[in-house]
Amino acid sequence: MSAKKKNVDRKKKLKNLKEFEPSIKETDNLSSFQYHQKMYAIEADIQTVWKAYVNAKPTDSWKGPLNTYRQSYSTSNDLSYKSIDTIFPTAELGMVYELNIRIAKLLNIGVTFQITELDEENKIIEFTYGKDNKSHGRQQMVFKADGERTLLSHYTYFKSQSEFRDKHLYPKLHEWCLDEFHTNIKTIINKQKQQETSRILCGINKVLICNLAIINESHWPLQPK
Numbered sequence: 001m002s003a004k005k006k007n008v009d010r011k012k013k014l015k016n017l018k019e020f021e022p023s024i025k026e027t028d029n030l031s032s033f034q035y036h037q038k039m040y041a042i043e044a045d046i047q048t049v050w051k052a053y054v055n056a057k058p059t060d061s062w063k064g065p066l067n068t069y070r071q072s073y074s075t076s077n078d079l080s081y082k083s084i085d086t087i088f089p090t091a092e093l094g095m096v097y098e099l100n101i102r103i104a105k106l107l108n109i110g111v112t113f114q115i116t117e118l119d120e121e122n123k124i125i126e127f128t129y130g131k132d133n134k135s136h137g138r139q140q141m142v143f144k145a146d147g148e149r150t151l152l153s154h155y156t157y158f159k160s161q162s163e164f165r166d167k168h169l170y171p172k173l174h175e176w177c178l179d180e181f182h183t184n185i186k187t188i189i190n191k192q193k194q195q196e197t198s199r200i201l202c203g204i205n206k207v208l209i210c211n212l213a214i215i216n217e218s219h220w221p222l223q224p225k
Contacts, residue, residue: 013070013071013098013110014071014073014080016098016112016132017071017072017073017080017096017098017112018073018096020073020096020112020114020130021130021131021132022114022116022128022129022130022131023128023129023130023131023133023136023137024128024129024136024137024138026116030137030157032159033136033137033157033158033159034157034158034159034166034167034170034171035155035156035157036155036156036158036171036174036175037153037154037155037156038153038154038175038178039151039152039153039154040151040152040154040182040186041146041149041150041151041152042149042150042151042152042186042189043148043149044148044149044150044189044193045145045148045149045150046123046143046144046145046150048150048189048192048193049143049150049152049189050120050123050143052185052188052189052192053091053125053141053143053185054090054091054118054120054125055090055091056184056185056188057088058072058081058088058097059083059085059088060184060188061181061184061185062099062181062184063184064102065102065180066101066102066103066176066177066180067099067100067101067177067180067181068083068099068100068101068102069083069097069098069099070082070083070098070099070100070110071083071097071098072088072095072096072097072098073095073096074089074092074094074095075094075095075096076092076093076094077089091115091118091125092115092118093115093116093117093118094114094115094116095114095115096112096113096114096130097112097113097114098110098111098112099111099112099113101177103173103176103177106169106173107173109134111129111130111133111135112129112130112132112133113127113128113129113130113133113139114127114128114130115127116128116138117140123142123143123144124140124141124142124143125140125141126138126139126140126141127139127140129158134160134161135158135159135160135166135170136158136159136160137156137157137158137159138156138157139154139155139156139157140154140155140156141153141154141155142155152182154178154182156174156178158170158174
């Protein structure tokens with residue numbers, strides 16, 4: 001694809017993000033939709049986990065090979081972000097994302113979704129699929145404290161024009177994508193914990209070195225006058 005054609009394609013996709021329409025409304029009856037649920041246990045307190053999910057760069061959250069971040073659009077600031085950018089905002093209500101979903105030769109499509117709920121008090125994040133996606137519906141992540149760890153329940157309601165796809169293909173492929181996404185965030189959390197441990201150990205070492213220096217200095221023999 002030529003550079004000119006790529007630029008035209010990128011502008012078209014950005015236009016689609018700006019004109020995003022959700023596939024369902026908050027009040028829609030989802031009784032005819034398929035349902036999927038999976039729980040993840042994360043070895044970190046709920047505040048640490050929440051911050052990681054909200055603050056993670058989309059290029060780290062969806063870095064492939066299954067889910068790959070393409071671009072996003074902030075409806076509140078009227079700003080767009082591409083995969084080649086290095087600075088991204090934290091997750092915000094109304095943010096629209098475009099991902100590329102690729103699973104071997106079975107699937108290679110672009111999908112869009114919007115953050116339609118970001119509830120810090122109750123620890124809930126919700127995505128709603130775009131109207132142009134093959135599948136309509138929403139996903140919801142609910143975070144619950146479990147001692148020093150966090151339990152994350154990921155709920156999905158989905159429906160396409162193919163009953164066979166919804167019952168036999170989507171659930172497993174969707175779960176693979178979920179597992180990749182949550183594994184990426186867990187990796188971010190583990191790196192943060194390692195960095196915090198290193199910072200603490202570094203601080204302790206500095207204190208010990210200072211104390212040893214003071215002790216050694218106090219035991220130096222007095223120089224003769």
